[in-house]
Amino acid sequence: MKNHTIQRYLGNFARGLILLFFLLVVLVPIYWMVITSFKTNAEIINTQEITYFPRTVTTDNYVQLFRLYDYRSMLANSLIVSVSTGLCVTFLSILGGYGLARYSFRGKDTMLLFFLVTQMIPGILVIIPLYVIFAKLGLINTRLSLFIFYVIANLPFCAITMRSFFERIPYTLEEAAYVDGCSKLKSLITIVLPVMFPGIVAVFVFAFIGAWNELIAGTIFINTSDLWTVPVGLKSLIGKYDVRWGVLMAGGVCALLPTAIMFAFMQKFVVEGLTSGAVKE
Amino acid sequence: MGILVFYLALIAVACAFGIVFINKRTGKKSLFRVSNSMQRKAEPYLFLLPVMLLLLLMFGYPLINSFIMAFQNYKLTSPGRIYFNGLENFRNLLSETDISLIIANSFAYVVISVLGQFILGMTLAMALNKQFPFRGIYQALVFLPWSFSAFVIGLMHRWSFNGEYGVVNDVLLRLNIISSKIAWLGTPGFSLAVVIFAMIWMGIPFFAIMILAALQSIPKDVYEASYIDGCGPLRRFFKITFAYIKPTVIVTILLRTIWIFNSFDLIVIITNGGPANFSQTLPSYMYTKAFSSYDFGLASALGVLLMVTLVVYVTVFLKITKYNKAGNF
C-alpha cells in the first residue's frame, strides 16, 4: 500500500514538473511579446540594452493598432472566415471520415492516397491556377474565396483524422444500437457522435486555426485592405526598411485571444461530452 | 457568387437527405461488408461525395497542370515560347551547386522537427490526461503556439535570436552559459537549428491535442481491467495506451511530416535560407526560385520531385507501421 502511495506522489511530482516545463516554454516567448507590445519603439530597438520589463509602459501600440490600422475589421474578417471554415469542414469530414472508416469499397485506398497527395502539392502551384478560376467567377476580393480555399485546404487532413477517430470506436457500439432498432443515421448521431466528441472538437479547432493563421491565400486573393484578415494586416506592418515591432506584437497578442478562449472551452466540452473515456485513478 | 454558396449548401443538404433516404429504404441491416444491393454499394460513395467533389475541383486541375509544366519550358517572361523540353528542368535543378546541401538540410529539418514535436507532444498529452486544478486555463495557455501565424513566430525568432540585440544571447550571457555572443542566424548549422527550434515550438500543441483527444477516448473499463490484473505502469502504457492511440499517432506523424517537408514560411522569414544556403530547404528554394526567376517550369519540376518523394515516403511508412491493420481490433 505504501509503495503505491509513494509511486503516486512521484508520479504527480513528475507530472507537475513536466507541466511546469511546458508552461514556461510556451509562456516565455508570449511574455516577451506582451511586454514588447507595451514598450515604446525607442526602447524596443535599443540595441545597447535589453529590458525585461518596459521602462515606460505605454498603450500607444494598441491604440494605434485599432485606430490607425483598423484591427477591428481584420479581426471580424478572420473570425467570419475561420468559424465558417471550421463548421463546414467539421461537418464534411464527419461524413467523409465515417465513410472511410466504416466501409470497405473499391477505390478506397486510391481515395486515401489522393487525400494525402493533396497535402503534398506545394501551395504556390495551386494558388495561381485557382486565382485564375476565382477571377473568372468574380470571386477575387471576397471572403468567399478564402472560405472555399480554406475548406478545401483543410478538408483532407480533417477527414483523415476523423476517420482515425471513428476507427477507434468499436463497431459493437453501433451494432448494439441496430439490434435495438435504430437506423444507421440515428445511431450515428445518438451513439457514435457523443463518444467522438473530443475528436470532433479537435477537428473543429484545427480547421479553425488552419484558416485563422493562413497568410499566402489571404494576400493573393484579397486586394483591398478592408477585407484583410489578421495575418495579412499584421504583415503590412513590415515595411521596406522598418518593422513596427510594438504594433505588430500588440496585434499578435490580440490575435491570440479567440483561440485561447477556444482552447479553454475545448476541454470543458470534451469532459462534458464523454460517456466513457476519462481515466480514473 | 451566390451560385457557389447555393451549390455548396445544396451538396451538403443533398447528401444528408440521401443518407436518410437510403437508410429508410434499406432498413437496419448491418452494412460493414459490401453487399450485393446497389444502393448499399452506393452508400460510402454518398458519404464521400461532397468531399471528393470539392477536392477534385480545386486540386485536380492544378495537380495535372503542375505535372505538365514540369516538362515544359514555361517562363512567365516569355509567354510566347512554351514548349516541351523533356527532362531539362530536372537537369537544371540537379545541377544547382548547393543542391546536395539543400537536400541534406531538408531531411535534417523534417526528421528533427517531427521527432521533437512528437516526443514533446506526447509527453505533454500524457501529463494533461489527468484532471488537475485549473486544467482548462492551463490548456488555454499551453496550446497557444499553434494559434500563431507562422510569420509572427518567424519574426519573433528572427528578432530574439539576433546576435546583437536578441533576447536569447542576453539571457545566455547573463546565466554564464556562453561567454560571448553567438551569431545564431549568421552561422551555418546554427541558423538551421533556430528554424528547427521555431518549428518544434509551433508544432508541439498539434501533437498534444491529437494525442490527448485519442487518450481521452480510451474506454475506462480497459484500464480498470488492467489494474485488476495487476499490470505495471510501463506494460500498461505499451500494451494499452499506445495500442489505442497508435492509429492517431501514425496519422499525425504522417501528416505533420508532409506539412513540415513542404513548409517554407518559417525559413523564408527567419533566415531567408542563409547564410549561403545553409538553412535552405527544397520548398523554400522552390518558393524563392519561382517568384524570382519566373521560371514556373523549373518550380513545377521541383514540386513534382517533392510530391514523388512524399508519395514514396507515405507508402513506405504505412507499410512499416502496418497502418491498415492497426485500425481493426
Added chain:
Amino acid sequence: MKKKVLLALALITISAMMVLVASPSTEKRETTRLRFIDVSPSPTRQEYFTNTFEKFKQETGITVVYESVPWDDAANKLTVLGASNQLPDVMTTWAGWLGQFTEAGWVVPLADYIGNTKSEYASTVTELVWKAEQELYGNIYTIPDGMMVKGVFVRKDWAKEAGLNLDMKKGWTYSDYFDAVYKLTDPSKNRYGTSFRGSRGAFDPLFVYLTSLNGGSAYAQDGSTLLANQEAIDAYKRWMALYLDGCAPRDAINWGFVEMVDNFCGGLTGTLINDSEVAATCLANMEDHQWMVMPMPRSDKDGKIYNTVNAPYAYSISSTSKNKDAAWKLIEFLTRPDNNIEYCKLTGLIPIKTAVGNDPFYGPDGPYAAFVQQLNDPDMVVPVAFGPFNFTDMHQGMMHEEMQKYLLGRQTAETSLLNVVRELERRMKRYLAENPGSSVEQPKGLL
C-alpha cells in the same frame, strides 16, 4: 432528439455563416473604375491616396479603388496578378522589377502619353531615370512618384568622440569612409562601424563601389565585364574586410534592410548606407544630435560621387488595363506639382517637377539636405544598373550567397566575385545578341 436539433442548428449556422462570408464589403459598378495598387501600404499612405482619389473623383468623375499588398509579398502578388492577366490599371513599381515586367510585357510604354510635357519634369527624372529606362528597355515605362537618393547615415556623436571631422558640404572619399568605419568600431563600447548588409541586396552597394573604379560602367561595349580584373578583386576584398575585420557584428552576414536600419537607430552601428526614405525612420527614433547624413563617398579614382537615383514606387500602367487613358489621367493628377510635393513630404522623397520651387523643407538645413545636395552636384554620376535582362533570381540568390560563401571562408574572393560578374557578363552578351541594335547602358550625369 436533442442531437437532431443540434444538427439542424449546425446546418442553420453554416448557412448563416456562408451568407455572411459571401457578402462583399464593396462597391457599386460605375462607368469608369480604376484599380490602383500600392506595394508599400501604411496608414499614412492609405489616407493620402484615398483623399487624393476623392479629389480626383470630384474633378474627373472617375472612381479609383485603392488596393494594397504588404511590401514583403508585393513582388509575389504582382507576379500572380500578371500571370493571370489581372493586373490593376495603375501599379506602383520598384525599379528592380522593370526587367521582368518589360520582358513579360506587363507594362505599357509611356513616351507618347508624356509627349510634350517632358519639360515639366526635373532633370533628375529626364536625365537619369528616363534616359536609363530608354537605354535599358527601349522606352519610358514609369513616372516616378518621388526621387530617392542614397546617402551615408552617420552617428554624429560617435564621430565627434572619435575625432572625425565630417563635413557634409565637403564630402569624402571611399578611403575616408573606410577609415571612418574602422575608427567608429569600438568593441569595448559594443559599437560597430557599419551596418553591413549580408543578405539580399548585399551586392548592390558593393557593385556601386566597384563601378566607381570604372567611371560608373560595368561592361565594355561588347558586353564583357569590366569587373573581373585585379583592381576589382582588390576592391572587393577591401569592402568585405569591413566585415572580416570586425567592423560589423558577426550576425550581419545575414542582415537585411530591417536589421541594418534597426541596428543603426538602436545604437549598435555607426554608419549606414541607405536611401533617403530612412531619414524618416531616423527622425522618428533618434535625437538630432545623434545622427547626420553624409553624401555618398567619392571615388578614389576620379573624385566623382557614384550614387543610384530612383523612384521607390513609380507609377506604371499595366498592359491589360482597359482604361489606359483614364489611368494616365490619374498618374498626371498624382504627379501634379501640388499633389506631388505633398506626397513627397509625407514619404521622405524629393519632388519630381521643376515647378516645385525652393521649399525650405528641402533646404540646406533640413534633414534631406545631403540628398538634395547630391542631386545638384555636377560631379554626381549614376552608375549603370545590373542590366536590361532579368536578374531577379541572381538578386534573390547568388549575388549575396557568393559573398556569404567568401565571408564564411569557403571560397576565395576571386571565385566569389568572378562567379557573379561572369554570369552577369553571360546574360549581357546573350541580351545583346538577341536584341540587335541595343547597346550597353552608359553611366549618367546631370549635366
